[in-house]
Amino acid sequence: MLKNYVKPKELDKETLKARIQEETDKLFSFQMKIKEERLPVMVIFEGWGSAGIGSLISSVIKGIDPRFFQVINMVKPLEDSEKRRPFIYRYFAEIPEAGKFKFFDSFWMPELCRSVLNESCSEKEYQTRINSINITERQLTDSGYLVLKFFLDISKKEQKRRLKGLLSDKNTKWRVSKADLWENRHYKECQEVYDRYLNDTNRSAAPWYIIDSSDQKSALLQVLEYLNQGIETSLKNHSLAVPIIQNIYPLESMKPLKEYPLDKEISEAEYKAEIKKLQKELHSLHYKLYRKKVPVIIAYEGWDAAGKGGNIKRIAGALDPRGYIVHPIASPEPHEKSRHYLWRFWNRLPKTGHIAIFDRTWYGRVMVERLEGFCSENEWQRAYNEINEFEKELDNWGAVIIKFWVQIDNATQLARFNERQNTPEKQWKITDEDWRNREKWDLYEEAVNEMLQKTSTNYAPWHILESVDKKYARIKALKIVINSIKEAL
Amino acid sequence: MLKNYVKPKELDKETLKARIQEETDKLFSFQMKIKEERLPVMVIFEGWGSAGIGSLISSVIKGIDPRFFQVINMVKPLEDSEKRRPFIYRYFAEIPEAGKFKFFDSFWMPELCRSVLNESCSEKEYQTRINSINITERQLTDSGYLVLKFFLDISKKEQKRRLKGLLSDKNTKWRVSKADLWENRHYKECQEVYDRYLNDTNRSAAPWYIIDSSDQKSALLQVLEYLNQGIETSLKNHSLAVPIIQNIYPLESMKPLKEYPLDKEISEAEYKAEIKKLQKELHSLHYKLYRKKVPVIIAYEGWDAAGKGGNIKRIAGALDPRGYIVHPIASPEPHEKSRHYLWRFWNRLPKTGHIAIFDRTWYGRVMVERLEGFCSENEWQRAYNEINEFEKELDNWGAVIIKFWVQIDNATQLARFNERQNTPEKQWKITDEDWRNREKWDLYEEAVNEMLQKTSTNYAPWHILESVDKKYARIKALKIVINSIKEAL
Numbered sequence A, B: 001m002l003k004n005y006v007k008p009k010e011l012d013k014e015t016l017k018a019r020i021q022e023e024t025d026k027l028f029s030f031q032m033k034i035k036e037e038r039l040p041v042m043v044i045f046e047g048w049g050s051a052g053i054g055s056l057i058s059s060v061i062k063g064i065d066p067r068f069f070q071v072i073n074m075v076k077p078l079e080d081s082e083k084r085r086p087f088i089y090r091y092f093a094e095i096p097e098a099g100k101f102k103f104f105d106s107f108w109m110p111e112l113c114r115s116v117l118n119e120s121c122s123e124k125e126y127q128t129r130i131n132s133i134n135i136t137e138r139q140l141t142d143s144g145y146l147v148l149k150f151f152l153d154i155s156k157k158e159q160k161r162r163l164k165g166l167l168s169d170k171n172t173k174w175r176v177s178k179a180d181l182w183e184n185r186h187y188k189e190c191q192e193v194y195d196r197y198l199n200d201t202n203r204s205a206a207p208w209y210i211i212d213s214s215d216q217k218s219a220l221l222q223v224l225e226y227l228n229q230g231i232e233t234s235l236k237n238h239s240l241a242v243p244i245i246q247n248i249y250p251l252e253s254m255k256p257l258k259e260y261p262l263d264k265e266i267s268e269a270e271y272k273a274e275i276k277k278l279q280k281e282l283h284s285l286h287y288k289l290y291r292k293k294v295p296v297i298i299a300y301e302g303w304d305a306a307g308k309g310g311n312i313k314r315i316a317g318a319l320d321p322r323g324y325i326v327h328p329i330a331s332p333e334p335h336e337k338s339r340h341y342l343w344r345f346w347n348r349l350p351k352t353g354h355i356a357i358f359d360r361t362w363y364g365r366v367m368v369e370r371l372e373g374f375c376s377e378n379e380w381q382r383a384y385n386e387i388n389e390f391e392k393e394l395d396n397w398g399a400v401i402i403k404f405w406v407q408i409d410n411a412t413q414l415a416r417f418n419e420r421q422n423t424p425e426k427q428w429k430i431t432d433e434d435w436r437n438r439e440k441w442d443l444y445e446e447a448v449n450e451m452l453q454k455t456s457t458n459y460a461p462w463h464i465l466e467s468v469d470k471k472y473a474r475i476k477a478l479k480i481v482i483n484s485i486k487e488a489l
Helices: A013-036 A053-062 A108-117 A123-142 A156-167 A178-185 A187-200 A216-237 A268-292 A308-316 A362-366 A377-397 A410-422 A424-429 A432-439 A441-455 A470-488 B013-036 B053-062 B108-117 B123-142 B156-167 B178-185 B187-200 B216-237 B268-292 B308-316 B362-366 B377-397 B410-422 B424-429 B432-439 B441-455 B470-488
Strands: A041-047 A069-073 A101-105 A146-153 A208-212 A296-302 A324-328 A355-359 A400-407 A462-466 B041-047 B069-073 B101-105 B146-153 B208-212 B296-302 B324-328 B355-359 B400-407 B462-466
Touching: A013 A216, A041 A053, A041 A216, A053 A069, A053 A101, A053 A216, A069 B324, A108 A123, A108 A187, A123 A146, A123 A187, A123 A377, A146 A216, A156 A178, A156 A187, A178 A187, A208 A216, A268 A308, A268 A470, A296 A308, A296 A362, A308 A324, A308 A355, A308 A400, A308 A470, A324 B069, A362 A377, A362 A441, A377 A400, A377 A441, A400 A470, A410 A424, A410 A432, A432 A441, A462 A470, B013 B216, B041 B053, B041 B216, B053 B069, B053 B101, B053 B216, B108 B123, B108 B187, B123 B146, B123 B187, B123 B377, B146 B216, B156 B178, B156 B187, B178 B187, B208 B216, B268 B308, B268 B470, B296 B308, B296 B362, B308 B324, B308 B355, B308 B400, B308 B470, B362 B377, B362 B441, B377 B400, B377 B441, B400 B470, B410 B424, B410 B432, B432 B441, B462 B470
Parallel strands: A041 A101, A041 A146, A069 A101, A146 A208, A296 A355, A296 A400, A324 A355, A400 A462, B041 B101, B041 B146, B069 B101, B146 B208, B296 B355, B296 B400, B324 B355, B400 B462
Antiparallel strands: none
């Protein structure tokens, strides 16, 4: 792409100025529409050192209201907490809210290209990351994000000229980094790596625009044009349905819920002996995990009153409290709702060596959000694949992923609801909503069965915990957690 | 404190066990009350290496529901982003929401004591930090937080015995750090530093409990007892009014708003020449700030339609977009509202070398929240001092703090409202709420005058921007920003 892109016609000074003004006015008028239509906009700038990203962003935003955009500088070393999370993590954390503009001074390109250039990244790792990037960008654009990507191009000679200029003035000297000088000396090598990256991530929903940046004004006009064009298209297509992608991940076959016999039980004596032994084992495994820096994610879903809370308590009770966290997941807050639905889960990932237990999860998308109409049909249908992709990212990162469905039958739920209703200390546990949800049992069962079938991958399988006898379910959960961790160590 | 605290009576094994069970049951039953009453609880554990913080926390939480508490491990090196923020920042970020329990495996004590022990902290710095800690803890308890602090004490001999035990087993050896061994060798020196710290931060609202931890069970019982006692008291006193503290900061005298003549103006020609010159100057100062790592905070308040937006735009337009951020402040979101009202501002502080511009600020507490009854009278009355304290923290950190009140008269506001109402492209800027607020002009003016008088300190003074002529106000703002930064460099 870097060698063959078509450079724009040269305009005379007057025309150029007039065109820039025209496009700036257009962008200004789009700003309110973006807010009204709640369009989230990501504008990503990459480019050669000294290609002028900073001053270009300055010029672009000069015409718009500073309260509705933000400039995020991602050119900074990874923090320790970021190093202990998946590659995508620190970038996903920065995606804008609906109705907001975010300009990024570089995004995931330099981290990857640098690791190729200094040979700390194998070909296989490179492919995995490219795949992660493409998947994530597609997830964003599918869910209505406008993602625009610009690469500011200058020639080796022009770069050298600019670096020299900066170095010759004591006020600007400090702005030239060693990396800039290295890049100029290895211009051709870098160009190849960049070019490959640009090709590998050039997708129709989030295409690259290579901008000839030898002339600042002309670069500005091009950026403004593409920006306005992108916004215009996006405003038209906003909330259109997008294709449902076919599953490509290895699925394990799952029986429908009805076929799991619920008569499994365990005696009090056996329970007491077993649980003590298992908790002790898990406790010592936790230290091993910690030392080997393996992250663990345990996801709980299940019927109301199935015994999720007590089950989680038995797992948590075995762990060092400094090395795990329980995330109770309620309905999303406004700042969460106005971003991609996986955002709040990305932000709750454990560090390597830590355990995160989710009491309800991202599967809300294909259960409650589906059934209550909190998202469109196209959205929840798409979610199965998006979730498999999300969990694949966690798997690539090295996480142990354990998913539990805590299962009871309809009659057991009724009995437990009634007991809660009639026991003063337990009344807080039962709400009108629980009774309302109960009326939709059959619809939920259908949704759960579809979920189990479509998201039980071999890297993140579902486990059914038969929980009419809660003690049985707790022992089973502990055993599964122990075995899954052992396999990973 | 460490030498003279009274150790509890020894209990026989049976009684001890029964008492622990009693207190655990009590804690369990308190848990729901804490949730109902929306009490935020911080339980801070400090202590000698190997005193058993981890296992003690484990034992305490065994009896309670893992969905309503969190354990936060603060024993970790500061991240780069934390090093570039005030001392209090990383800790304040972790304060719990209303109705939630947070257990802290250490808090701000080790960071400070370590810097005393390795002599990287002068006596004056120590005093400043002690003061910051006491102020922040008081702000939290004043606003209804329960803050309980435990120090787990063991003797030099006992510590040595435990460290030896850990070192002798290859599975636990890694848990002994160099710092632990150093601490044991310098036990007496450490004891003095710790003791001083405990005395210096032992305040009635957030007192220290020294726990003799030579016996784990007995330590557990003591912690449970203090915990339950603290919760019980707190539930009784919840939302009580607290004393209003008298101002101790150097105030600058401020005239009432009415006395500022609003006839100031500037010609179009003069404006154009001036603004270009000033923006250029600010632009180059921004680089200097960046290199000297000076943080800048610019706070905007003012009447609706006074011209805040346009004013901010002229400041922002002069800056490198990678080095500043504009924070538009709307009413708080649920997760913000359920914490101390300054929390969302602590979280929005710039890094050193960066500029944060706040479009409306923490002063909402003494304006809109006061007038609309979103907080109690006791709360907003207290806020003047809390805000002066907050800004003093920023000043201690080295920040330049600039506060603008954008001033117009009642008639000008009416004219601008009408113009907005009658111009289609401007209608989005005017809402029913604006008209409603306008009716309360006199009440607002009274509140603003009180605010200006009580919070214009010499380290964070208010500046009035006469903005009937918006151009005049912009030039004045630029000059003030430039001068304030120059003074700091």
